Amino acid sequence: MTLPAMLQIDEILAAYRSGMLRPTALVTEVLERVDAYALKDPAVWIARAERDTLLARAAFLETQPVDSLPLYGIPFAVKDNIDVAGYPTTAACPDFAYVPQASAEVVARLEAAGAIMIGKTNLDQFATGLVGTRSPYGQPHCVFDDRYVSGGSSSGSGVAVAAGLVSFSLGTDTAGSGRVPAAINNIVGLKPTRGALSTTGVVPACLSLDCVSIFATSVADALKVETQAAAWDSAAPYSRPMQHHALPQQTFRFGVLAHKDRFFDGDTQNADLYEQAISRCEALGGVAVELDYTPLRETAELLYGGAFVVERLAAIEPFFTAHEAAMDPTVAGIIGSARNYSAADVFRAAYRQHELRQVAAQMWQQFDVMLLPTMPRIVSRAEVAAQPVAANSLHGVYTNFVNLLDMSACAVPAAFRDDGLPFGVTFVAPAFADHDLGLLAGRFHAASQTGAGLARVAVGAADEAARPAAEGTLRLAVVGAHLKGLPLHYQLEQENAVLVRTTRTATDYRLFALPASTPPKPGLFRQPGFEGPGLEVEIYELSAAGFGRFVASVPQPMAIGRISLADGQEVDSFLCAEAFASKGQDITALGGWKAYLQTRQAG
Structure with missing residues (x-):
């Protein structure tokens, strides 16, 4: 059997159940795809599993019943700031590299569920960036046009899914890194509630804000992965047991940007596509409500424009002190700016964060979810080379506030532009709304008819839910x-x-x-x-x-x-x-x- 263009989980599992596909055959073809795509974009991976290792893993799975493991034989990739036992964790900085003896908690849980780890993916160094160009291992590019960035910091993870190399991938999301690559590459980016997935074994960017994120070709797949990965972990200081914040599905209120707050950096086509996204959401039963973006904008500015940058220094301070010259200059400049702030500045920023959380909490009385552009527009690699900080900041206009305000989010494709580049939107909801937010975002994605990834293969709003029980x-x-x-x-x-x-x-x-x-x-x-x-x-x-x-x-x-x-x-x-x-x-x-x-x- 030839693998489908996009490796959707249920399609692969159905092929396994029917006997048309076995894990060893899947691994063989996935490796062929990875090699072929490397000729087009050699910067997706930092480390790959050996062929013999993958075939041994696949052979072991073939001794198990298909339905004994929920992710049986499903290929996935891991951002290289997340530990996988026996593979170097570099955080895209060779001088930082170490080889962990144990995998990160999320990786261990996914492998226990039957998934096959194909390799470690590229990223903006120390997960500091939203462009995907800040890496000595190369610059992954947008799957649709190599003149444009892939999005970061989870650059390689986004491209690996969009190019059909894996079914899903793990990224991290502090400021939007699990959402921006999704928008640029026409896939889904689920940013779970902070603490729902363990960060044990994850190199911190801002430990109090970091989330392990999930890229997939459909929201249904992302939720399947989250179900297996989510668990309370006593070793992770910000871990929380998953709860459930219910959202209405048939008739719902969704917050939208007022016209005065719709910033697209002069891109009128994206402005029009956002308006179309609002209309599509209304057709799904939503009632649009204008939101006040002022407190969200101020919150977003706290992350890089204030004392919160100190937390990035705290994460790697001994290494930074000894190896600053070996780092990407832009990343080193951002982290080094933390020295301009005092301990009092940090507390004042934290106080303001919590004041803004109180304001944001009141917003949920006006609407159930927010519908925002994932970013104003996609920047080119040339723009980033000319203005590395300004171009990067443009990608974070609508993403940076989410973790600071303890919200869940799901980025989904919305449309394609005349120039062939995708446009994406993000649904944002209170903490622990992951599941219901995903149901709504999945319905929107299916209605958008953009498909997923490079092949633009259609996805459904619901998969197994609609399938009738088999005869007997x-x-x-x-x-x-x-x-x-x-x-x-x-x-x-x-x-x-x-x-x-x-x-x-x-x-x-x-x-x-x-x-x-x-x-x-x-x-x-x-x-x-x-x-x-x-x-x-x-x-x-x-x-x-x-x-x-x-x-x-x-x-x-x-x-x-x-x-x-x-x-x-x-x-x-x-x-x-x-x-x-x-x-x-x-x-x-x-x-x-x-x-x-x-x-x-x-x-």
Whole structure:
């Protein structure tokens, strides 16, 4: 089987299940693609896995059932400021390089889920930049036109996905590095809630703000990866258990820039495309509300225009002191400017940040999400060479504030310009809205009909959600101890159950931790009129016989009945009598059983 142009996760998994593709064949073709693309752009990778290593990994996976691992045989790339055991971590600075013995927590989790790490990708040095040109390993360029930058700092990670070399990649995002390369290369860039993905094993840029980000060809793929990567980590100082901030999907309010705040640096075509994006969002059921960009603009200026730059120095100060001359001059100049600030300046900046957070928090009373241009326009490599700081700053006009204000974001393609370059927008929402924000952004992406990446292959708003159950099978939603990784999951494995997707219930369900249950388990019941966040569930597909055996083993007070999901579909699920469940602890607000278990562990 010839691999599809864009390596979408479900398409690859379907080929594995059918026997048309095996991991060893995928690795062989991916390596051929990587070699071929290197002739066009040799700066995408800093280090690549050896062919024999990749084939050995693929051969091992072929000894495992396809559906035993959610990312079985899925190729991915890792930004080279994130540790992968046995590979140098350079942060695009050769003098800084070290070889870690252990992989970063996120990498370890993705490999445990079956993914295959193809290599380490290029970046703006020490993740300082939004252009992708600040690297001694070369300058990756836009996949559509080599006169233009790829976007940074996660430059190689964005290009690797857009060129069809991997299914997804990891970047980092402090000021917009997980979103700008997505816009320039016609792919999705998911910036999770800060702390949802562990930063253990990640070279810090600004530790209090850093996020591990995800590039993919669809929002559905990005959310699949986030589901596997997200976990509370006691070793990461800013780690937080994933929660759920619900967003309306059918009728929603979205904040847009007032005309006076629409800055495109003279690019009238991008201004028109933003207006078209607003209209498309309205067609999806949204109501546009003008937002006041003033506090967001001031917040954005804090990141590089004030004392927050001191945190970049704090991250690498011993190295910087000894090796400043060996660094990229622009990066060294930015980090070195931290010496102009006092400790009092840092505290004053932090105070102002929190004042602006209070202002921004009130904005969510006016609308549910924001719809912003990802950037005013794409800058050329020649512009960056002439004005390295000014050109870079142009890319961050609409991105820099997000982490400072503790928001989630998802960048998606919106249109193509007359000159063949893409235009992208970013949906921004409160912290922990990752899932629901992704659903909305995915609908927008599908409606935009831009496809994804270099091949511009069409993507759907929903994949597995729309696929009917296979003939002779039934679907079951599990909410508690049968979730993957929990004590009773083996009962599903015994019936060869296949994970279809992770989603949420409708909002009128409640979840209680049942008293004195072994192993610990929750009780789910419906309360008409109740408005909650919806509860996380995993949907499995079982044979009819396997479903019957499974249901027969369900003990009292549990039962199997129909529930409604967030997208309106109905499916069988575990339910519990309200009178019994309500004797336990109400954990509905946490959004699911795993979130509750993480909270207990954190406590």
